[in-house]
Amino acid sequence: MSKLGQIGAKLHRGEISYDFIGNRKLWFTVSLILVALSLVGLFARGLALGIEFKGGVEYQANVKVTGSTVDDFTSAVKATNAKDLGDPVVTTIGADKVRVQTKPLGQDDVAKVRAAIAKEAGVTLNQVTSQQIGASWGRQIADKAIWALVVFLGLVFLVIWAYFREPKASMAAIIALVHDVTITVGVYALVGFDVTPATVIGVLTILGYSLYDTVVVFDKVRENTRGITGSNRFTYSDATNLAVNQTVVRSINTTVTALLPVAAILVVGTVVLGTGPLKDLSLALFVGIAVGAYSSIFIAPALLAVFKEREPGMQALNRRVTAKKAAAAVAPAVATVGAGTPRVQDEPRPARKQPSSGTAPTPAARPMKATGSGRPQPSRKPRSKRGK
Template identity: 80%
Template sequence: MSKLGTIGAKLHRGEISYDFVGKRKLWFTVSLVLVAISLLGLFARGLALGIEFKGGVEYQANVKVTDSTVDDFSNAVKATNAEDLGDPVVTTIGTDKVRVQTRPLSQDDITKVRAAIAQEAGVQPNQVSNSQIGASWGDQIANKAIWALVVFLFLVFLVIWAYFREPKASMAAIIALVHDVLITIGVYALVGFDVTPATVIGVLTILGYSLYDTVVVFDKVRENTRGITGSNRQTYSDAANLAVNQTVVRSINTTLIALMPVGSILVVGTVVLGTGPLKDLSLALFVGIAIGAYSSVFIAPALLAAFKEREPGMQALRRRVMARRAQTAGSAGTPVPALAGAGATGATAAPAGATRVQDVRPKSKGVTAGTPVASNRPVKSTGAAGRPQPTRKPRSKRGK
């Protein structure tokens, strides 16, 4: 068995344990810092919305890409002096294609920009493809994406509530999912990648992945906490922490296996292709899977335990557990008193001439087991020196 497998087996049996739930204040602080950085990047820099959301015109032409391709095409488009042109976005696709995106333009300006791109690329204007997307259509796409996210979270809340029959589990899962979405969107704002429909698909995908991991942990929590209020051995937080330890190795394995192919797609989409749906989709998947694994182990179970510990029944359970542990600790540290009158050997000497008393279990009925009875055998008397003296036979039996 591998080292990780050995550790996983010990974690599952409870032989070793890490206090995930007990250190929830630390994890909550880390998450708040990450969310704050994401929100700062979101409000300070904003999202680089793709043309599908903000509208505009996109041109593509085949050209041999060089180090100056982006600057050359950007200057050529600006030289047209089209109305409301703004700063065109020029990107390269692989090594043989260039893409230019502008704001929504009139038909005459679209024709001028297309001709400028064709002249710079050394091709005919009809070899430059262009597609126009209206701003109103982009707003519709953005609104539908937001509504899709809201409906998804609402359905998730209902499904988890119905499965676990516990609204607090739904609340913890939804907070963890919102945490994942905010950090993923914040990374997009800080990195500057375009937000496209592929990005929306990636975000919804990672929400499903994170939710699956969280449900597995919650299911183990439910198994460990079944009938917990009828005992005084562990609190709800203790049982939840045991569930996290029992599933953490599985979460690590599935996360690493999922991140390896997604990371490969991200490298290919960013370095080789330069742009396109693969880059937008893979970045959302990569960040979301990593953050989702973190939230399902460190955030969601800790939130569930914090919510449940506020219930009166769980508070009474905690008091009983604490009292039992205090009593056990006190008993372990109290020395056992010695018997009164005990000598070096721990036994008192019987007076001389006394009848020896034995603790026996008589076989006859009517006598209680363990009742002391007198033995019929004579007891050797002790002399002044304490040595045993021989017994003498009765005079009538001597010589026989």
């Protein structure tokens, strides 16, 4: 068994433990800082919306891709001096295609940009495709994405409530999901990656991943807390912390296994391809999986424990467990004090007084002799000598 496997076995048996729930103030503080930074990036810088959301014109042409393809086509498009052109977005698709995206343009400017692309690519005008994308279509995609997110969160709340019979578990899971989405979107704003439909797909995917990991932890919590109010061994927080320790190694293994291929896709999409759906999708998946694992271990169980500890039954359980621990701590101290106290020696008994001269002497004991049965018998004088 590997070292990590040995640690996981010891954590599952409770031989070693880390106080995840007891340090919840630290985790909540870290999450608040991350969420605050994400909101600052989101409202200060804003999201770099792709052409699918803000509208524009997209051109594609076949060309042999080289190291200078992006710069060459960018310069050629800018040289047209089209009205409201802005900075064109030039990307390569594979090794034989180039894509140029611009802001919405008039028909004359569209034709000028198309001709410049055909000239730079060395192809005829008919071999350059152009497609107008309206901003209204992008708004429809954004609205549908928001509705999909709202419906997803609503269904998640109902499903977790029905499965665990506990609305507080649903609340903790939903807060963790909103936490994951906020940080992921904030990272997109801070990094400056374009938000495309691939980004929306990635965000919805990480919600399912984070939810799966949270449900696994909650299921172990339910197993450890079954009938907990009928005993006084553990509080709800203690049982929840044990559940997190029992599943933490599994969560780490699952997260690392999922992050490795996503990281490879992110490197390929960013370094090799430069831009495109792979980069947008992989960034959302990478950030979302990492943050989702963090929230499943540190945030969701701690929130569930905070919600449950407010119940009167759990507060009574806390008092019983605290009283039992206090009594157990006092008992060894009393035993130690009792063991260290010296015993008082018995006082010597007074010596037996001898009778005074005026008192009749105590008759001497008659001599005894042993018989065959082993019982001593008084010795008797022969009759002939009794009177003498």
